[in-house]
Amino acid sequence: MNIERISAASHLTKVIRDRDAGPSLFFGGLLRGWRERALLTQEQLAERAGLNVRTVRRMESGRLQQPRATSILLLAKALELDGEERAALAAVARGLPARPERDDLVVTVPRQLPAGVATLMGRGRELAALEGHESEDPAAVVAVDGMAGVGKTALALHAAHRLAPRFPDGQLFVDLHGHTRGTAPVDPAHALERVLRALGVAGARIPAHIDDRAALYRGVVADRRVLVVLDDAAGEDQVRPLLPASPTCRVIVTARQRLIGLDGTRTLSLDVLPVDEAVAVFTRTAGEKRVTDAPAGALRETAERCGRLPLALRIAAVRLRSHAAWSVRDLLERLNDDRLAELKAGRHSVTAALDLSYQRLPDDQRRAYRLLGSHTGTDFSAETAAAVLDTTVARSRRLLDHLMDVHLLQEPAPRRYRFHDLVRDHASQTVDRRA
Numbered sequence: 001m002n003i004e005r006i007s008a009a010s011h012l013t014k015v016i017r018d019r020d021a022g023p024s025l026f027f028g029g030l031l032r033g034w035r036e037r038a039l040l041t042q043e044q045l046a047e048r049a050g051l052n053v054r055t056v057r058r059m060e061s062g063r064l065q066q067p068r069a070t071s072i073l074l075l076a077k078a079l080e081l082d083g084e085e086r087a088a089l090a091a092v093a094r095g096l097p098a099r100p101e102r103d104d105l106v107v108t109v110p111r112q113l114p115a116g117v118a119t120l121m122g123r124g125r126e127l128a129a130l131e132g133h134e135s136e137d138p139a140a141v142v143a144v145d146g147m148a149g150v151g152k153t154a155l156a157l158h159a160a161h162r163l164a165p166r167f168p169d170g171q172l173f174v175d176l177h178g179h180t181r182g183t184a185p186v187d188p189a190h191a192l193e194r195v196l197r198a199l200g201v202a203g204a205r206i207p208a209h210i211d212d213r214a215a216l217y218r219g220v221v222a223d224r225r226v227l228v229v230l231d232d233a234a235g236e237d238q239v240r241p242l243l244p245a246s247p248t249c250r251v252i253v254t255a256r257q258r259l260i261g262l263d264g265t266r267t268l269s270l271d272v273l274p275v276d277e278a279v280a281v282f283t284r285t286a287g288e289k290r291v292t293d294a295p296a297g298a299l300r301e302t303a304e305r306c307g308r309l310p311l312a313l314r315i316a317a318v319r320l321r322s323h324a325a326w327s328v329r330d331l332l333e334r335l336n337d338d339r340l341a342e343l344k345a346g347r348h349s350v351t352a353a354l355d356l357s358y359q360r361l362p363d364d365q366r367r368a369y370r371l372l373g374s375h376t377g378t379d380f381s382a383e384t385a386a387a388v389l390d391t392t393v394a395r396s397r398r399l400l401d402h403l404m405d406v407h408l409l410q411e412p413a414p415r416r417y418r419f420h421d422l423v424r425d426h427a428s429q430t431v432d433r434r435a
């Protein structure tokens, strides 16, 4: 379109002459000028902004005192105002000078990504999928799922840092606390309030109802290139209100369970690491010097004893590092003894991570988890499970499916079920502890 844009400065100078008529008219003049610049009628602007045409008319004529912050934001987007113009419009709406020092409506650019792991081992295929290299049409929402400690957050953050330059309007990070000891999963209404504030909406302008908050959020990020990381989701209902509707935004969700009920979402299930990458995670964390004398076989055995689970590998390596007298063999002996007891370091522990998954289960699944963990062989069928649980095969299948959905159980071959080694240890110990 061949529109000759009047610069913000010259238009501001023109409407400043109206200033004596009071802040409302001044605001109206500014709005009208920018509307005319965009070659829009009042009706067209109202439609673009999703506002009532009467509201636009009353604003321009100065009859509407104190226009709502959200309306101004919508108008600014509809008029394609740049940052300085938005600030000016928001300021005059509140009767302030056109160049405010700080304004509660100025759209801010959040940069919330926490630091990722220094060196991410492996995960090349998964990173390519997250970055959208694998397809012409990258999914707007990718949900990464996998068992506790498998590396979902590490992967999501690594991908997000790499994607960040493609999302210059901001990167949001929300820890939804699906599995945090002593903390309940975050209420999505509260999460929305936080992201709206981060996007520059003042607290007083945030609506009370969750649906209105979600609608405002979608409006604020529409057409903006924003990357959203929703970490450790407790479920689909918690995630849904936080999904933008705009194709200009991208979302990465991590969760311990599969989120198959979110429309338009691609899921990516994360497995434990291949043995070489597992050894690399262990070696890098322990420090090359601590493992130089260890035979390659011992390192691989250690990685296997940790179930090739990144969380376990890191904890085992920290244990080795903090005991100068231990060799890798000493560590391995301890892991062969009672590995869950050994896989604790500071506030990190494999047992604690799995406890949180277990505690989120309904009673019948807890019972199934405990009994199957203690009374089945390496892998087993639904029929065996039914016998152990003293129930029908159909019901045992349902229970097995649920345990698979939350990654406490695997299906290595059709209709064969298996626990990850560490999960089996945890399930059988839970029988005694009744956690």
Ligand SMILES: Nc1ncnc2c1ncn2[C@@H]1O[C@H](COP(=O)(O)OP(=O)(O)OP(=O)(O)O)[C@@H](O)[C@H]1O
Residues within 6 Å of the ligand: 117, 119, 120, 121, 122, 123, 146, 147, 148, 149, 150, 151, 152, 153, 154, 155, 179, 232, 254, 256, 281, 310, 311, 314, 353
């Ligand atoms: N590919 C990897 N290379 C190096 N370190 C990794 C890798 N994956 C995970 N880690 C490290 O392993 C630990 C566990 O990973 P992370 O916290 O990402 O797991 P998670 O799947 O998000 O667990 P949870 O379900 O508890 O949220 C972290 O210290 C992380 O930095």
Ligand SMILES: [Mg+2]
Residues within 6 Å of the ligand: 152, 153, 154, 231, 232, 254
């Ligand atoms: Mg995580």
